[in-house]
Each structure stands twice: as structure tokens, then as C-alpha cells.
Amino acid sequence: MASFPDAPDLSAAEPCSNLALIKDYPNLWRPPADGNVALVGDALMSIDPLWGVGCGFAFQTTEWLVDEVAPVLRDGHPVAPALRSYAKRVSRELNGHRFLILDYARRKGFNAVERLSFSAAAKDAAASRHLHAFGARLIGPARFLSPGALLRAARVDFRRPSAESAQPGAPV
Numbered sequence: 001m002a003s004f005p006d007a008p009d010l011s012a013a014e015p016c017s018n019l020a021l022i023k024d025y026p027n028l029w030r031p032p033a034d035g036n037v038a039l040v041g042d043a044l045m046s047i048d049p050l051w052g053v054g055c056g057f058a059f060q061t062t063e064w065l066v067d068e069v070a071p072v073l074r075d076g077h078p079v080a081p082a083l084r085s086y087a088k089r090v091s092r093e094l095n096g097h098r099f100l101i102l103d104y105a106r107r108k109g110f111n112a113v114e115r116l117s118f119s120a121a122a123k124d125a126a127a128s129r130h131l132h133a134f135g136a137r138l139i140g141p142a143r144f145l146s147p148g149a150l151l152r153a154a155r156v157d158f159r160r161p162s163a164e165s166a167q168p169g170a171p172v
């Protein structure tokens with residue numbers, strides 16, 4: 001890692017504890033709201049950490065909950081409709097991401113769509129930005145896998161040889 005750009009100097013680093021290994025990490029999720037109890041973060045959904053989305057989802061679900069509940073609490077209105085609205089938003093925005101993360105966790109290797117998207121992203125700047133937008137969860141699965149995006153990826157993948165990099169000047 002010392003050869004990475006801006007790598008931290010780890011030459012004097014010491015391990016502060018034993019390595020913690022997780023061998024069995026089940027995918028778990030619950031309804032966003034039940035009665036007057038609402039769940040955010042890992043209490044709502046704790047799934048495969050491979051994709052690095054747990055902290056973002058924890059902040060995001062908290063923000064959605066506060067957006068819904070703060071005004072009704074302030075004005076002394078019943079909280080149940082706000083919690084139902086929070087639950088709907090969580091389902092609408094996160095169910096697709098969860099579906100794809102669970103789907104990947106259940107198999108070994110990439111499926112055809114993943115192979116196509118990753119291959120096109122390695123060859124073309126726009127395809128790379130599109131994959132990044134999905135990986136950073138700036139867009140959802142519906143936009144990521146839209147027919148237009150898949151057609152563009154197929155065109156890139158078909159036309160450009162695999163040795164051609166999307167990063168001009170990068171060693172291939």
C-alpha cells in the first residue's frame with residue numbers, strides 16, 4: 001500500500017488488538033415502523049457489508065425519520081401517519097438496493113448484467129460515472145439498470161477492446 005497515491009505512513013503502526021474476524025454475518029432486516037416504534041440504521045437493516053453502504057443508510061434513514069416525525073411532534077399531532085410515511089419512503093428507496101445486495105450475497109461470481117456494467121465502466125468514462133453513481137447510491141437500481149443504460153453499456157463493451165482504459169494515461 002506504500003506505493004498508493006497519498007498512502008498513510010504505516011511503517012511505525014502497531015496493532016492495537018487482535019484482528020476481529022466475522023465468519024457468519026447473516027442478512028437481517030425488519031419493518032421500518034411498528035406501532036409507535038421506528039427503526040433506522042442497522043436496527044432496520046443489517047446486510048452484507050461488502051458494498052460499504054451501512055453508514056450511509058444509517059444516516060439517510062435517520063434523516064428521513066426526522067423529516068417525517070419532527071414537524072408532527074412539534075405541532076402535537078398523532079405520530080402514526082408520519083411513521084407510515086417514513087416506512088413507505090424506506091421501502092421505496094431502499095428495497096431495490098437491498099434486493100440486489102442480497103442477490104449478490106447468495107451467489108458466487110458476477111451475473112451477466114454485472115459483467116457487462118463492470119466491463120463497460122473499465123472502458124468508458126460515462127459508463128464508469130454511471131456505475132459510480134449507483135455504487136455511491138446516488139441513483140437507484142431502476143436507473144442503473146434502465147434499458148438505455150444497459151444498451152449504452154453493451155455498445156461500449158462491444159465496440160471497445162478490453163485493453164482500452166477509461167482513464168487516459170493510466171497503465172493498462
Ligand SMILES: Cc1cc2nc3c(=O)[nH]c(=O)nc-3n(C[C@H](O)[C@H](O)[C@H](O)COP(=O)(O)OP(=O)(O)OC[C@H]3O[C@@H](n4cnc5c(N)ncnc54)[C@H](O)[C@@H]3O)c2cc1C
Pocket residue numbers: 022040041042043049051052053054055056058
Ligand atoms: C465488517 C464490516 C464492515 C463494514 N464496512 C462498512 C463500510 O465500509 N462502509 C459502511 O458504510 N458501512 C460498513 N459497515 C456497516 C456499518 O458499520 C453499519 O451499517 C453502521 O455502523 C450502522 O450504524 P448504526 O448506528 O445503525 O448501528 P451501530 O453502529 O451498530 O450503533 C449502535 C450502537 O448502539 C449501541 N447499543 C446497542 N444496544 C444498546 C443498548 N441497549 N443501550 C445503549 N446502547 C446500545 C451499540 O453499542 C452501538 O454503539 C460494515 C459492517 C461490518 C460488520
